[in-house]
Amino acid sequence: MEMVAASKMRRAVAAVLAIRPYAHSAWNILTNLAEAFERYRTGLLAVREVKKILMIVVTPNRGLCGGFNSQLMKKVIEQVKNPGSLKINRVGNQRIESKTPDEEIVIDFVTIGKKGASAVRKLGKNIIATFDDLSYLPKAEDVRPLARLVMDEYQAEKYDKVVIVYSDYISTINQQAKLRQILPISKVDIEKQLADMDMLAEEVGLARERIEYKVEPAPREVLASIWPRLVEMQIYHAILESNASKESARMVAMRNATDAAEDMVSNLTLIFNQLRQAGITQEIAEISAGRAALEE
Numbered sequence: 168m169e170m171v172a173a174s175k176m177r178r179a180v181a182a183v184l185a186i187r188p189y190a191h192s193a194w195n196i197l198t199n200l201a202e203a204f205e206r207y208r209t210g211l212l213a214v215r216e217v218k219k220i221l222m223i224v225v226t227p228n229r230g231l232c233g234g235f236n237s238q239l240m241k242k243v244i245e246q247v248k249n250p251g252s253l254k255i256n257r258v259g260n261q262r263i264e265s266k267t268p269d270e271e272i273v274i275d276f277v278t279i280g281k282k283g284a285s286a287v288r289k290l291g292k293n294i295i296a297t298f299d300d301l302s303y304l305p306k307a308e309d310v311r312p313l314a315r316l317v318m319d320e321y322q323a324e325k326y327d328k329v330v331i332v333y334s335d336y337i338s339t340i341n342q343q344a345k346l347r348q349i350l351p352i353s354k355v356d357i358e359k360q361l362a363d364m365d366m367l368a369e370e371v372g373l374a375r376e377r378i379e380y381k382v383e384p385a386p387r388e389v390l391a392s393i394w395p396r397l398v399e400m401q402i403y404h405a406i407l408e409s410n411a412s413k414e415s416a417r418m419v420a421m422r423n424a425t426d427a428a429e430d431m432v433s434n435l436t437l438i439f440n441q442l443r444q445a446g447i448t449q450e451i452a453e454i455s456a457g458r459a460a461l462e463e
Contacts, residue, residue: 168231169421175303176339176414182304183336183404183411190404193397210322211394214351217254217265219273221295221317221326222246223349223402225333225409226283228302232413233420235334235342240286242332242344247274247290256328256351265327275326277313279406295320304410307403314399321350333405334412340419342412349401352394 226239246253250272254265265272275293278284280302287294298313320326329350335343383389 169418169425172414172418172421176411176418179304179407179411179414180336183407186404186407190400193400210391211318211350211398212352212390213322214256214263215324215327216263216267217256217272217327218267219275219326219328220250220253221275221277221320221329223277223313223317223329223331223405224279224283224287225331225406226278226280226286226302227413228281228299230282231420232417233423235413235416235420236282236286238342238344239283239332239334242346243283243286244290246330246332246346247292250274253328253330277317279313279409301406302410305403305406307399310399310403310406314395314402317349317402318395318398326350331402331405333409336408336411336415339415342416347401347405349398352397 222243224239224243226236230236250269253274254267254269254272256263256265275295276283276287278287278294278297279299281299284294284297284299296313296316301309301313317329321329328348330346330348332344332346335345337343
């Protein structure tokens with residue numbers, strides 16, 4: 168199982184490293200177009216008072232990956248119990264905080280992976296959709312139905328905010344549970360994402376550039392085309408990061424299990440040899456005692 172996990176980990180890590188240059192460039196372009204954000208606060212950019220939240224949770228279909236699932240669900244439970252930070256929407260440098268009490272905030276879920284769906288059901292929360300097939304190396308087009316569902320629900324004003332909980336791949340032994348805002352699209356959140364990406368940019372030789380763009384035919388038309396691609400890419404990138412994290416955690420867990428099994432075999436072998444030696448010693452003692460009795 169360790170060897171299988173290692174093979175899957177190599178493919179998952181290769182996939183996430185391949186998507187990072189594209190993700191970094193997309194964040195960079197959108198940051199440079201940030202001046203247009205404030206002019207067109209409609210559709211996917213519309214900011215409303217937060218009353219209903221849609222949370223996307225990215226988890227595996229199976230366990231056997233150490234504390235990976237529990238760390239993700241701990242992040243989810245923290246947000247469900249204390250939704251204060253989720254009640255804030257940003258417009259430029261302004262913070263719009265919802266006046267709705269925490270206990271009246273409604274959080275619905277979209278789950279990716281069976282483990283997340285099972286855990287959310289135990290919390291007694293509503294799941295509007297489950298995508299189990301996206302839990303391992305999906306293609307970009309596989310994510311579009313999920314992205315379209317999220318965008319349609321937001322534009323229909325069924326939800327005032329969309330966030331995603333996933334695990335960020337740092338290294339084989341280091342994965343971090345993250346919560347990112349998907350909608351409304353926020354310059355502040357994009358810059359946070361870029362800051363995290365910049366820490367990993369040296370791996371692929373990326374540098375952050377500041378460029379002024381001339382937008383044609385019109386900013387509204389261009390932005391309307393860019394935003395859906397951005398939402399798809401955000402979700403796709405998060406899934407690939409979680410897949411790499413999951414397979415790394417599983418490989419480490421299976422390696423630890425292998426080491427523990429070897430230690431158990433060694434300990435049991437020692438105990439067996441001690442018992443065997445004790446039996447031999449007892450038999451020799453009984454034979455010696457019997458011979459001494461006969462000689463008397």
